[in-house]
Amino acid sequence: MKPFEYDRLENSHDLSAVANGRYLGGGTNLIDLMKHQIETPDVLVDVTRAGMDTIEQRDGAVLVGSQVSNTDLAAHPLIRKHYSVLSTALLSGATQQLRNKATTGGNFLQRTRCQYFYDTKRACNKRQPGSGCDAMNGLNRFHAILGESENCIAVHPSDMAVAMAALDAVVLTRKPDGSERRIPAADLHRLPGDRPDLDHVLEQGELIVGVELPEKPPKLQAYRKVRDRSSYAFAVVSAAVALDVEDGQMRNVRIGLGGVAHKPWRASKAEAALEGKAPDTALFMQAMREEMADATGHGHNDFKITLAPRVVVSMLKQLTGLGEN
Ligand code: SF4
Numbered sequence: 029m030k031p032f033e034y035d036r037l038e039n040s041h042d043l044s045a046v047a048n049g050r051y052l053g054g055g056t057n058l059i060d061l062m063k064h065q066i067e068t069p070d071v072l073v074d075v076t077r078a079g080m081d082t083i084e085q086r087d088g089a090v091l092v093g094s095q096v097s098n099t100d101l102a103a104h105p106l107i108r109k110h111y112s113v114l115s116t117a118l119l120s121g122a123t124q125q126l127r128n129k130a131t132t133g134g135n136f137l138q139r140t141r142c143q144y145f146y147d148t149k150r151a152c153n154k155r156q157p158g159s160g161c162d163a164m165n166g167l168n169r170f171h172a173i174l175g176e177s178e179n180c181i182a183v184h185p186s187d188m189a190v191a192m193a194a195l196d197a198v199v200l201t202r203k204p205d206g207s208e209r210r211i212p213a214a215d216l217h218r219l220p221g222d223r224p225d226l227d228h229v230l231e232q233g234e235l236i237v238g239v240e241l242p243e244k245p246p247k248l249q250a251y252r253k254v255r256d257r258s259s260y261a262f263a264v265v266s267a268a269v270a271l272d273v274e275d276g277q278m279r280n281v282r283i284g285l286g287g288v289a290h291k292p293w294r295a296s297k298a299e300a301a302l303e304g305k306a307p308d309t310a311l312f313m314q315a316m317r318e319e320m321a322d323a324t325g326h327g328h329n330d331f332k333i334t335l336a337p338r339v340v341v342s343m344l345k346q347l348t349g350l351g352e353n
Pocket of ligand 1: 140143144151153154155160161162163164171179180181182
């Protein structure tokens with residue numbers, strides 16, 4: 029590991045901009061990346077004691093501090109009662125030990141688990157821009173089918189971020205100059221384009237201080253994760269679905285997909301196709317086929333193009349009372 033300076037932030041209003049620094053929360057991904065010398069910050073700024081570890085209700089919304097652990101967030105009574113899709117997503121991630129350590133802010137900022145990104149002997153545009161992408165014609169079973177580019181087909185690994193995107197959560201940030209931003213969770217991460225080295229839209233030194241969960245989330249919520257084993261595995265495909273059914277019509281339909289793109293993917297075409305309609309299995313499938321119209325497989329991951337719609341259709345049937353399969 030490359031030597032680095034360690035600093036500690038005592039107050040989230042007192043940010044020190046560092047040229048090549050990183051904020052340190054739970055460190056469950058960053059420290060691994062530093063050991064592999066994929067991340068080589070000059071300075072680590074520990075933010076775990078900067079007063080960002082509370083969950084509180086304000087004007088109906090719920091404010092979650094960025095240093096709340098994944099375990100505490102999943103178990104909080106407000107989250108379990110009103111945002112069950114988020115609680116379920118969190119509990120499907122990693123292991124209990126990792127969830128105890130991992131933070132809300134850090135979960136958003138974890139990096140892809142593409143195996144070529146971690147293997148410094150292989151070509152990877154995300155790790156070393158311009159070097160190529162060994163996943164394109166390599167082992168790409170876990171890779172993207174939506175929004176990818178010729179430079180990168182990696183997927184974002186977070187379960188939590190998929191649920192946050194589906195809930196229309198808002199990420200709250202603060203910059204070293206004191207200015208603040210409200211970024212919709214669905215817009216925090218970016219598609220790879222010609223800069224796959226950039227995972228998100230945050231600027232250098234910009235700190236996630238918390239997340240705002242909306243006052244009135246849809247009442248029907250579910251998260252489902254398809255993976256190779258029942259614990260400690262990243263999603264092959266996952267989905268966060270939330271909606272209301274009022275007077276026999278679907279309202280506030282929100283569908284987030286994980287394991288399919290460089291960012292949590294809001295299935296906005298499918299949402300629009302379902303909004304205001306009566307629940308119907310054929311309609312569910314038609315909506316998801318429209319969503320997948322531009323999906324592209326890369327060989328090993330072709331199956332995701334049919335798997336993702338099946339997962340969402342099954343969840344919609346379950347949530348709207350049409351059955352499970
Ligand atoms: Fe690197 Fe992205 Fe290609 Fe994986 S898919 S090897 S992260 S450029």
